[in-house]
Amino acid sequence: MYNQINYYKIPRDEWRELYQEHNVPLSAAELARIRSLNDRISLEDVRDVYAPLVHLLGIHLTAQRELLKKQASFLGITPHRVPFILGIAGSVAVGKSTTARLLQTLLQETYPDKQVQLITTDGFIYPNKELKRRNILHRKGFPESYDMGRLLTFTNDIKNGLPAKAPVYSHKSYDIIPDQYDLIESPDILLVEGINVLQLPSNQQLYVSDFFDFSIYVDAKEELIREWYLERFNMLLDTAFKDPANYYYPYAIGNRSEAVKMARHVWQTINRPNLHEYILPTRNRADLVLHKTQNHLVNELFLRKY
């Protein structure tokens, strides 16, 4: 598949056995919350893949706190509370936001006393007006379409315990929502999800991932991701026809096969090249690669050895 020297390749069957308590049944309320994220999420995946993953994240969380405590004691200072940041990368439509929301729910259930928050880097894409001004509207999602300086400042502020505002992107309006922000205020755990979280921003000295305590790359064969992209496009059209303000409204009320043809073209000319040129090359930087097959089922995991 790719150079695995740095990774343990762990088939799903082995992975589920690594955490002996995987049979612990989730409560009805937990299941209902998970179902509400996406009614097609496989609960087997939750038990076999995500429960052990939350356990592994718990190990990293404890290790991070121990290290900070020991370093503070070395310096003779009181340890600061430093948020644990988890990055989630992967292609457009591979399922990053679904994975991130699922992990947020599971981490919150596991650590009820901790504040677990989530942002997506979609909010750091320049508004369409600015993309047009720069003549890069057709490059949405490519590195130059993000205000990476702003994303770095945001992550730096969070790590330093300062409140920070994340702008919000809407798939429905296909644009940044003006004057709307997610306020992130001293979380214990912050999940940062986006196609670009493992990229080195141009004109910057820092990776956003320098602030991460753990990172996950959600992976799948391109043909499957394209299918998921087109499925999501059809779902967007199914809801868009009721709302003339929706970006997809004209496509929703028009000829469906023409609309799907357009989506295929967008995949072929924008999201596919972005995947090959800028997203896939960051896979080797992740601490864990979550590999999915048909129906989003996870079949293999690659865990970084060191």
Ligand SMILES: Nc1ncnc2c1ncn2[C@@H]1O[C@H](COP(=O)(O)OP(=O)(O)OP(=O)(O)O)[C@@H](O)[C@H]1O
């Ligand atoms: N585990 C899963 N089970 C079932 N369906 C899923 C799962 N993960 C994602 N999907 C579906 O796949 C499609 C893409 O998922 P999602 O929107 O989470 O992707 P994404 O990587 O966040 O995309 P983008 O970068 O464009 O925001 C959606 O239609 C979503 O409902």
Ligand SMILES: CC(C)(CO)[C@@H](O)C(=O)NCCC(=O)O
């Ligand atoms: C917002 C991003 C870049 C990432 O989520 C993506 O969903 C997107 O809009 N890509 C641009 C091409 C398109 O799919 O319309």
